[in-house]
Amino acid sequence: MIDAARLDATFHALSDPTRRAILARLAAEGDITVMDLAEPFEMSQPAISKHLKVLEEAGLVSRGRDAQRRPVHLEAQPLAEATGWLIEYRQYWAAQFGRLDDLLGELQRLEAASGKT
Amino acid sequence: MIDAARLDATFHALSDPTRRAILARLAAEGDITVMDLAEPFEMSQPAISKHLKVLEEAGLVSRGRDAQRRPVHLEAQPLAEATGWLIEYRQYWAAQFGRLDDLLGELQRLEAASGKT
DNA sequence: CATACAAATAACTGTTTGGTTCTGTAACTG
DNA sequence: CAGTTACAGAACCAAACAGTTATTTGTATG
Structure with missing residues (x-):
């Protein structure tokens, strides 16, 4: 598919x-x-x-x-793929969603730090 | 709604x-x-x-x-809500999805460490 | 082998979807 | 104020959806 x-x-x-x-x-x-x-x-x-x-x-x-x-x-694999699609928009939730945003901001920093693309 | x-x-x-x-x-x-x-x-x-x-x-x-x-x-708020729903399933992706899983595993640890629920 | 059980398939129905074309309307522009 | 632009709405259509009841299939089991 x-x-x-x-x-x-x-x-x-x-x-x-x-x-x-x-x-x-x-x-x-x-x-x-x-x-x-x-x-x-x-x-x-x-x-x-x-x-x-x-x-x-x-x-x-x-x-x-x-x-x-x-x-x-x-x-659960398709759930991971769907999450992957949604994660691309994490920066647009900014501010309004304190906790989830904090955590995913952290995630973003880790992603950068890990050196992976 | x-x-x-x-x-x-x-x-x-x-x-x-x-x-x-x-x-x-x-x-x-x-x-x-x-x-x-x-x-x-x-x-x-x-x-x-x-x-x-x-x-x-x-x-x-x-x-x-x-x-x-x-x-x-x-x-983007509904995207955050949808992501929130999907994130609940992160543990079921285990292993197969190296990068996303690694990052969300890290996220999970941070969540625990932060003391927030 | 007859029966019971678990689940799938078939046939039918009303509603929703995703597209079309044609028309209406609000707001600018010469 | 006549024309144009940007969009919404109406009417229509075929296909897909979400449910139903009735039937069929596959697998035990008495």
Whole structure:
């Protein structure tokens, strides 16, 4: 997937609260089956399967196999790429966002100090 | 706007390459009029206006007034919020993303050392 | 082998998106 | 004040989205 299309898919996947909640649960609880994922949502199982397909096509999750179950696994690489895109704008948050800005300003200095580009 | 809806709007706005390109130009060149923004894109002026409306509703740009012109101004706050959401997942990128991971690992240590929550 | 379970697929529906062209409007300009 | 510039809005369209229910597939298990 070319870079732009990958970012398209990643940001689109993140634009839905159900999908963000799925990622949050995977981060907190590790691999989860579809039924277990669907349980807290007021939504049918096929709806969850569709959301998982969106996440999978964006590379944000992968699927395993455990008998009838297809445990869902978080794949965070696209999140790193999306973060990388956003980090480019850190200088524009200036001032208004004290803590995050402080920390990312520090990050920027470290980046310079490390001599890497 | 409640937090989730705001993230929805921000990530959705970022999921289109034309809109990301608009933000990139605003970051690089400062405020730009609609005509100037539209020029490099193979797209009609109303199409650009629609994209700007999406960006504006997400709080990513604001509009000024200069005679007939409505210069577009980057508002980076939602980008900071989106970055804040993504940063929560930094630990899951581990290892695979040397540089960004190193830097954000450093960030994490600084955060701990600073005693802020 | 019949049944139950987990998940995917199909078919359908209403809404949103991303583009178009045409028209309207506010503000400058000769 | 007639014309032009810069933009927004309306109306339209095809494709994509997000959900539904009903059905199918694959894998145990009694």
